[in-house]
Amino acid sequence: MQKLSSLSRVIVALSSLSIIITFFIPFWRIDLFAPQYPEGLTMKIWFYKLTGDVDIINGLNHYIGMKKISVTMFPEFTYLVYVVAAFILYGLLAAITGSRKLLFSYLVVSALGGILALYDFYQWTYDYGHNLSDDAPIKVPGMAYQPPIIGHKQLLNFDAFSMPDLGGYIVVASVVIAGIVWFIEWRKHKAA
Numbered sequence: 001m002q003k004l005s006s007l008s009r010v011i012v013a014l015s016s017l018s019i020i021i022t023f024f025i026p027f028w029r030i031d032l033f034a035p036q037y038p039e040g041l042t043m044k045i046w047f048y049k050l051t052g053d054v055d056i057i058n059g060l061n062h063y064i065g066m067k068k069i070s071v072t073m074f075p076e077f078t079y080l081v082y083v084v085a086a087f088i089l090y091g092l093l094a095a096i097t098g099s100r101k102l103l104f105s106y107l108v109v110s111a112l113g114g115i116l117a118l119y120d121f122y123q124w125t126y127d128y129g130h131n132l133s134d135d136a137p138i139k140v141p142g143m144a145y146q147p148p149i150i151g152h153k154q155l156l157n158f159d160a161f162s163m164p165d166l167g168g169y170i171v172v173a174s175v176v177i178a179g180i181v182w183f184i185e186w187r188k189h190k191a192a
Contacts, residue, residue: 002189003098008181015174016091027167033159047080065136110175
């Protein structure tokens with residue numbers, strides 16, 4: 001079985017280790033803009049906490065009957081740090097062993113993990129935007145307030161934007177780099 005070159009191993013190891021940075025920075029963000037908040041409101045999502053204008057957003061969302069956003073709403077925060085650590089070790093194992101098959105399985109698991117994470121986030125946003133309190137001061141018949149998963153959505157007079165933050169881009173870049181390394185190695189050994 002053909003092994004990864006020494007340079008490829010180093011690149012995969014460094015790209016995997018770069019994910020450690022995501023423990024110290026947010027990986028996702030939701031930005032809200034409205035005439036009364038031209039500077040915008042931001043909620044930053046980390047692997048284990050929420051930061052930003054969460055209290056202000058909760059105050060506004062109360063009027064339309066949305067639940068209060070809190071860390072306890074996200075059971076994923078109790079284990080996500082360990083999942084990311086295991087993901088880093090998986091990439092390092094592929095680099096240390098030099099196994100192209102292990103690197104390929106790392107890429108498959110990464111893709112599946114990303115799909116599952118987006119699906120989980122969709123489930124949360126659906127519940128958050130559709131299950132509104134009957135006691136809400138403001139009720140708009142037939143209106144749901146599900147935030148976007150990725151991109152932009154108009155919610156009443158708010159423009160809501162949901163996108164990766166720096167940590168999310170680091171994870172994506174790490175996987176893309178590992179994918180490029182795998183493809184180059186696969187082509188090189190196929191040609192040989």
